[in-house]
Amino acid sequence: MAEYPVRRNPKTIIVVVTIITILIVATYGILSFWKPRFVVYTYSSFMDWGDEGAEVVLERAFAPFEEQYGIDIDFVVLEADANFIVSRLNAEASNPVADVVIGIDNILILQEAARNVLQPYESPSLALINDTLVNALDPDHYLTPFDFGLVTLIYSMNTINTTTHPQLDNLTLADLTTTELASALVTEDPHLSSPGLAFLLSQIAIYEKILDEDWTNWWEAVEGNIDVEEGWTEAWSSWSSDPTKHLLVSYGTDPAYSANYLGTAPDTAIAPFHYQDTDWAWMQVEGVGLVKNGPNPDLGKAFIDYCLNATVQSEIALNQWMFPVRTDLILPAVFDYAIHPNEVSILNTLLNNTEIADNLQSWLDEYDTVMTPG
Amino acid sequence: MIKQESWGYVVLAFPIVLMFIFLIFPVSSVIVYGLMSGTGSSFIETISAYYTQYTLAFTIVQASISTILALLVGLPGAMLLARLRFHGKSLVRALIIVPFVLPPIVVVVGFIQMFGSFGIIDSVLMFLTQSSTSIMNLADGVVGIILAHTFYNAPLVILLVSASMERLNPELEESAEILGANSVSRFRRITLPHILPALSASAILTFLFCFMSFPIVLAFGNGVYRTMEVQIWNAFRWSDYGEASSLALIQILITVTLAVTYIRLGRVADTDSGPTATIQTASFGKYKNWEKCVIVTYLVLILVLIGGPIASIFRAAFFDPIREIYTFDGFSYLVKTGTNGGLQPLINSLFYGGLATLLSVIIGIPLAYAHKSKTRGLPALSSTMVLLPLGISSITVAYGLMTVIAVPTGLNINPWPIIVIAQTIIGLPFTARTIEIGLKSIDPNILDQADSLGASRLQRIFFVELPLLVPSILVGAVFAFAMAIGEMSATLFIALPQNYTLAVAIYDNLGVRHFVQAGASSLVLVVLCIAAFLAMEKISEGSMGGTL
């Protein structure tokens, strides 16, 4: 005869289950417990394009700083662009986590949303860098220049070249309106990507200031053919994996990257826009800024000063593939393949900051309207 | 009835208070702040912008087309499921819900593999035409969006409508047959009116889901085709709180209208007679030849459209389309620790999903009781709370939780509790509804018996009600878990890198064309979902038909 079951008291079961749950949650909570640190917000792929990867590079560049102040720097790499970081800083404005943010550029800083979350700081290290960069980025010192680059078109010489497409030598936007080249062009969403926005502003500058034409005409001409990807990484993937995509909105340092990667001459070439007998490119300056009301403002300022040190700046070329703002540093040899700012006319000079700040939102809205099908 | 004890009110009020704190308060503060503070576009600017109108129109049109397609694809399936007698029917019934609970981002992976360029269908076409370039890419643009939505919602239509068909009294149809009605007029006069509430309910739900669609449109829309939700996401990223709030408000107004209609229809459907055991079924052999052809064609179509993407996720986990080789890289990614590994996201997914499931059940049970309560207004309040998360943009919820809960409490430093809360809210409608149905089906006499035998309210709940609710709780838990591990948009918004879940990792990997990594991660999620539903089917013996 089987045993008659005894009814268990539910309280015991509940208590046991509760205790187990609390233990699991507590373990996870403790394991992932955030120790107060010095937090730097940055975007994905920051210093991540070298052979060693961001972790090693950042450790090497910032270890002296950590040692000096006895802290750990927590680089929070948000899987998004600088816009999203600004949005997050806005959300956190009443109780910020981050002390410093790296990656806001000379367009984004014109946005009120970005200025709202930053604290102006004039670093004594600014003496180490060229004033033009400071002025190009932000004369109000919300941001301190960190690196810069030229946004331009690149193409893979394996698929097209100046023989098959002679127009690449003196490329105009009009050349890109043919179905062939328009559908071979990959760019980035100007809402979600800084090179994408730089390209939009380049195009606007050329049309409005050089050609004196309605800039939206060009977008109407390429709409439906041009490949607009979400961000630079996505655009690069599309351009490099799809043999029908020849042209990419990217950086003037890409041939240098290619040469470094191949160990030979690059297979990537640059096709800057050519107007008025000169090549034009957009200069993007990325800065480091102090988060307003951040938990460690003094450390933040020291960090910004430190960012202009040669230790940090010398890592930029081969890991970020941008130009360090410390122009006194010697660049790696492969940078000979890159176009340098003194080789082109800078499109930014055609649009002054006030003009961009005032019109950016409406330009984006117009862009949306043009690019919206129907 | 015996008067509600005061602690009973506390228990019933508990989930409603939580929903106020974690859903209504954050969302309304975000909207009010966005509309009042004057940051970004105003409401008028937003709605008068051409692209807003276009987005709204596109959202509605794609949702309508997707709904119609889902109904067209789902209706024959529902009839087959109700009328065809075959082995393993309960298994099919359990599996058919799987597409519906798959993470959208996984569906994206499956679609690219099945219908995309160099996908399975494209490869077959390329082989047939001896072409070296891609011929067809259905996993992109409007076509991709609509196909994916059909994939998602046809199973929903099949389940809801077949459940209703099984409740149709066969005598009605028989007498109509005796009276000389042919099969077309029999369907039109007898079957259609009977299944109409279920059909409309599934149409509304489908429309609602397509209307709120985010990851699929983000992936296939190329930034050009946007739903409201995608545009809200963009607006938040661009710190245009005015536009985000205006769009969220419009979205809520539309979804609330739909939800109210759905509740009304639900009330009609509730009065249906119970399932009849004598439903007319026939085995496949009983059908005429041409009918067999139609059935087989339909099954092939379903297999390609619904089975195909799921099956191709298996291929995606091993096949790297860029290098054109089979590899285990995807799986080594999943066990890789560190910032670029998939292990942390996997652990996060399981942990957050598990906690969200637990919370959904803990909140869902009192919500279901509140729905049954005799206290005036309480049932309406609870069913509103249950439906709200379906109609509120999860990105708005995420942003609200961030600004109103996480930031003031400092949780934004390590926001995993906020992610768990967001995932709980998103899964709650399914959990609460399932438990509510389970509660309704308990014989009230059994509860009276427990009372008369001297069981206190607590003893009754623990010894009688909860054991009887176990199947529904399990079904609800599986739904909650599936929704939680599949949730991407809110998590993407709230998470810091250490909080990324597998769904977010899939999205990132897709963006940089790490297809095997995305494929292997998707496979893990698919296997988790299927395993959960099979286990549940074994325990609950097919009681989930009425869940939605």
Place this chain on the structure above:
Amino acid sequence: MVRIDLKGLVREFTDGTKIGPIDLSIRDGELLTLLGPSGSGKTTTLRMIAGFIEAEEGALLFDGRDMVGIPPRERNIGMVFQSVALFPNMTVYQNIAFGPEMAEWSHEKTVERVEELADLLGIRDLLFRKISEISGGEAQRVGLARALAKQPALLLLDEPLSALDPQLRERLQTEIRRIQKKVKVTTIYVTHSQDEAFAISDRVAIINDGRIEQIGTPEELYDRPSNEFVARFLGSGNVLQGTVKQTEGGELCVDVLGVRLPLKGECKVGEEVKFSIKPEDIKIVIEKHITSATGTVTSILPQVGSFKITVDFQDRPIIVLTYDEELVSRLRENGDKQVSFFFEPDLAVILGE
């Protein structure tokens, strides 16, 4: 064991139906049946006694203690419903042991009690079965054992047998009666079946429209229905109506549709009276008597040991029971089907309003 008193118990529902006022006393250890047609309020009355429905007015006394406002679990009752409502998640043993366990009996005492009841009801070998593995009759026995397990003061049975087939029902009726007498628990039994009520009860309360029409032993009710409803409901009733024409020392002469019939009772001349006469008390003769009532035989139905004859008396059916086979064969041969019928005056019962 307990004595139950219902004093002017009233409950009105939002749909307008009203139960009560009900006055009723159930003696200690008695089995009282609430008998009435469906919708008469018998189940509602039972649920008020159990405490599932709150009475709005009146008093409900258990041994003189007012129970209004006391929840069911504190009333020390056992209940069995038509749908038995066994706990499907428990075994037979766990079902029966539920009450004692809730009352925190010791495990040994609980086991002893369950086994005792299982033996009493012949379900000892079912104790480890699941509920899905027992038959309908067994389920009723388990339900009864469960209701009795914690020795309730009051046992409430709500149509416990009406879902069972007639043979099983009869067997269980006897069993319930036997067990009730053995454990001497005060019992209220609800049924709509007169046979069941009469077979099982000490006393029966006829309930109609939320009110108690008559209370009494089965014999009292059958022989002396107090009103037309009771007479008709119990089937004891050929109910006729007439005007009193003559009275003489308790003997009446009543004019029913032009025929004068003798009755006994205290009435005044000219008064309208209703009376009932049981079918077996009516005699039929084929020979016509001028003084007695006449009618046409419309049907003759054989029953167990008797015949049920319907006589059309001026468009009113009169039911007659007879054991006289010779009479029946003569009636069948009788061409014009005309018969006379009469009854002993003291067998008819004058009905109240």
